[in-house]
Amino acid sequence: MSRSGRCECGGVAFELGGELRPVVNCHCHRCRRITGHYMAATSVDVEQLRFDSDTTLQWYEASTGVFYGFCQTCGSSLFWKNDDEPHRVSVCAGTVEAPTGLTTSTALFMSEHADYHTPAPNLTEHLRD
Numbered sequence: 001m002s003r004s005g006r007c008e009c010g011g012v013a014f015e016l017g018g019e020l021r022p023v024v025n026c027h028c029h030r031c032r033r034i035t036g037h038y039m040a041a042t043s044v045d046v047e048q049l050r051f052d053s054d055t056t057l058q059w060y061e062a063s064t065g066v067f068y069g070f071c072q073t074c075g076s077s078l079f080w081k082n083d084d085e086p087h088r089v090s091v092c093a094g095t096v097e098a099p100t101g102l103t104t105s106t107a108l109f110m111s112e113h114a115d116y117h118t119p120a121p122n123l124t125e126h127l128r129d
């Protein structure tokens with residue numbers, strides 16, 4: 001099953017193949033600032049991410065080997081990747097066209113979650129393998 005996604009302006013448009021990981025919410029301070037709230041992302045094998053357009057895709061290295069992908073025209077948060085796991089890429093779930101078929105499984109860095117936010121109660125704090 002293939003799903004499509006894009007940024008708001010369409011400068012970045014992509015297809016996702018294969019199995020999508022359940023959505024992980026990351027409440028760390030970096031994701032909070034970069035997304036404006038928290039990161040909610042699925043992930044795929046890098047070979048399963050195919051670009052129809054990546055003309056406005058920009059990667060920001062937030063710390064050594066940790067990259068956030070965003071659209072340099074409209075500012076949409078799109079991707080996250082980590083050199084420790086080079087075969088995977090996280091994809092911001094809100095950029096995937098509905099119906100995504102996704103559910104949310106996990107919340108990370110709950111200790112850093114924004115004080116205005118009431119997190120969902122029934123999410124585990126660790127990634128399931």
Ligand SMILES: [Zn+2]
Nearest residue numbers: 007009071074
């Ligand atoms: Zn855009």
Ligand SMILES: [Zn+2]
Nearest residue numbers: 026027028031
């Ligand atoms: Zn994070």
